[in-house]
Amino acid sequence: MKKIIFIFITGLIATSLYGQNPDSITIDDYYVDFAVPDITAFSILDINSSDVVRPGNIKELAVGIQNYIDADGSLKPGLAIEIAPYRLMAKALKVRSAWEQNKSFKNLQISIGTAQGDSSNLLAAWGINWTPIDRTDPVASKALQNFFANYLANRDSIANQMSFAGQRRKHLQDVNQFINSLSTLAGSALSPAEKVAILQYFSGGYRNRLLRYDSTDNQLYAIALKDSVVQEMVRLNIAINNTQDQTLSTLIAQNAKLTFTEQKEEKEFEKSFSEALKREKKIFIEENWNRLVVQFKTGSKYNSAENSVKDLALLNWRVFAGVAGRVPGLRNSNSTFAKRSQVIYQVSYINYKEKSMSLNWEFSTGGRLLLGKADKRLSAEFLYSQASLRGETTEKSEYIRYTIGGEMKINDGLWLELAVGGQKFLEGNDDARVVPQFGLKYAIQKKSRF
Amino acid sequence: MELVQFNKNGGPVSIDVDIANANVWSYIYASDLTFTNKSSTGNPSHHILGLPVNLDDDINSWDIRLGNIGTSDITATVTITWKQDGHILNVWTQPVDVPAGAATKVSDDALLDA
Numbered sequence: 001m002k003k004i005i006f007i008f009i010t011g012l013i014a015t016s017l018y019g020q021n022p023d024s025i026t027i028d029d030y031y032v033d034f035a036v037p038d039i040t041a042f043s044i045l046d047i048n049s050s051d052v053v054r055p056g057n058i059k060e061l062a063v064g065i066q067n068y069i070d071a072d073g074s075l076k077p078g079l080a081i082e083i084a085p086y087r088l089m090a091k092a093l094k095v096r097s098a099w100e101q102n103k104s105f106k107n108l109q110i111s112i113g114t115a116q117g118d119s120s121n122l123l124a125a126w127g128i129n130w131t132p133i134d135r136t137d138p139v140a141s142k143a144l145q146n147f148f149a150n151y152l153a154n155r156d157s158i159a160n161q162m163s164f165a166g167q168r169r170k171h172l173q174d175v176n177q178f179i180n181s182l183s184t185l186a187g188s189a190l191s192p193a194e195k196v197a198i199l200q201y202f203s204g205g206y207r208n209r210l211l212r213y214d215s216t217d218n219q220l221y222a223i224a225l226k227d228s229v230v231q232e233m234v235r236l237n238i239a240i241n242n243t244q245d246q247t248l249s250t251l252i253a254q255n256a257k258l259t260f261t262e263q264k265e266e267k268e269f270e271k272s273f274s275e276a277l278k279r280e281k282k283i284f285i286e287e288n289w290n291r292l293v294v295q296f297k298t299g300s301k302y303n304s305a306e307n308s309v310k311d312l313a314l315l316n317w318r319v320f321a322g323v324a325g326r327v328p329g330l331r332n333s334n335s336t337f338a339k340r341s342q343v344i345y346q347v348s349y350i351n352y353k354e355k356s357m358s359l360n361w362e363f364s365t366g367g368r369l370l371l372g373k374a375d376k377r378l379s380a381e382f383l384y385s386q387a388s389l390r391g392e393t394t395e396k397s398e399y400i401r402y403t404i405g406g407e408m409k410i411n412d413g414l415w416l417e418l419a420v421g422g423q424k425f426l427e428g429n430d431d432a433r434v435v436p437q438f439g440l441k442y443a444i445q446k447k448s449r450f
Numbered sequence: 451m452e453l454v455q456f457n458k459n460g461g462p463v464s465i466d467v468d469i470a471n472a473n474v475w476s477y478i479y480a481s482d483l484t485f486t487n488k489s490s491t492g493n494p495s496h497h498i499l500g501l502p503v504n505l506d507d508d509i510n511s512w513d514i515r516l517g518n519i520g521t522s523d524i525t526a527t528v529t530i531t532w533k534q535d536g537h538i539l540n541v542w543t544q545p546v547d548v549p550a551g552a553a554t555k556v557s558d559d560a561l562l563d564a
């Protein structure tokens with residue numbers, strides 16, 4: 001595949017060099033960018049993503065906002081909060097079931113931010129990103145979830161060996177039997193609460209026991225455990241004879257063996273789980289990279305001359321919608337073309353309220369056909385754009401762009417793109433009109449791909 | 451270590467296992483009978499341990515495994531509720547942190563007493 005892409009790209013470069021006019025073409029003229037736009041409050045205001053706060057509950061959210069918005073409506077710069085309402089609300093038990101029934105809201109994110117303007121003014125923005133359907137997401141895949149549920153359950157399968165829970169129960173039954181043989185100095189049997197007070201030293205998760213006694217050495221663990229048990233017995237006025245002391249030592253040795261064996265095996269299991277997860281996710285993405293994705297995004301930017309909520313003035317707002325998936329009609333097909341093709345359709349609209357902008361609004365729509373695999377593919381793109389020019393004229397700018405090329409994933413988020421394309425103005429200033437020509441587009445970009 | 455006390459003249463003792471905020475899990479509950487369940491079955495997690503006469507002075511142990519196949523850390527909550535004749539005998543609940551792309555296990559035991 002790499003060879004095919006190399007030959008194809010070499011051909012494109014040769015064609016583009018032949019056709020292009022260096023005086024009138026820039027790379028951006030031919031750049032039809034079908035990457036998903038980043039419409040968050042932070043990208044609108046150029047806020048560094050490392051400054052973004054993601055509160056884990058309603059209380060943290062309220063505290064975060066209060067620091068930047070006073071009760072009288074005064075605004076301060078520096079607010080940068082992103083919330084995922086599903087996760088926020090799912091933690092509140094009363095509404096958990098209702099939110100769990102609406103899985104589509106799981107990928108809803110709301111962002112708000114404030115930043116200092118050029119002078120004494122303050123800028124504010126909000127953004128909403130919602131991906132109601134994403135069948136390329138391995139985390140949301142029921143099949144993958146079930147695979148790993150079975151993976152976990154198989155570890156405790158009692159078909160081949162006794163589970164750790166079963167082994168611990170048997171061990172604690174032996175300890176309980178030993179405790180039943182004890183009595184206080186007054187000659188009375190131990191109460192259930194007193195029995196639990198001793199049993200607790202032998203029980204629970206292996207991690208807790210290791211932390212409680214010693215995490216590295218079998219013998220130190222046994223000594224520390226015995227010290228704790230004997231101290232508890234003294235507190236409960238229990239005296240033991242030599243035979244009972246030997247039995248206690250035997251039980252403690254069993255507990256130490258059980259604990260360190262479990263620690264070793266669980267460590268190996270956790271490692272194998274993570275490795276299996278990486279492997280299965282990779283397989284999933286290779287098989288489902290072109291499945292259905294639906295996205296909606298919207299956001300607005302405001303200016304406040306007096307740093308107050310009351311005088312916020314709208315500067316611009318934008319909306320985006322995108323759908324990506326297999327070629328229509330091939331959803332369930334097993335053909336090579338179905339597995340190795342993807343169509344994308346996007347619509348974007350921006351409305352500018354600020355007088356300094358040369359446009360009133362801008363609308364664009366277009367599509368893309370991809371052929372290849374998840375990490376390397378050829379593409380053909382088409383974009384139509386219309387914009388209303390600000391000023392005395394009511395003229396519109398209208399053009400189309402088209403490219404063909406290839407793209408290759410270098411690593412997560414980093415893509416190499418090579419393509420040739422053209423642009424043609426359909427309406428607008430005659431001076432700006434250009435005839436279709438080809439130019440080379442190349443970019444290494446670190447963006448999320450649709 | 452939990453102490454679950456019940457009425458020796460009452461009806462069967464049962465448990466309800468609830469796992470919240472984790473979509474990949476499995477558990478094993480070891481008593482005289484062994485109960486297992488996992489997130490892939492979709493079955494309700496209600497189990498009848500048995501009659502009081504068979505449960506007195508018994509030990510029950512359980513291991514609950516949680517997997518996180520996502521890219522963000524999660525905090526799940528696991529709860530076991532022991533019931534008899536509609537009354538709640540005891541509730542064991544634990545928050546469990548599960549790092550992204552990892553699995554973890556939480557365990558405990560109970561002494562049952564009539």
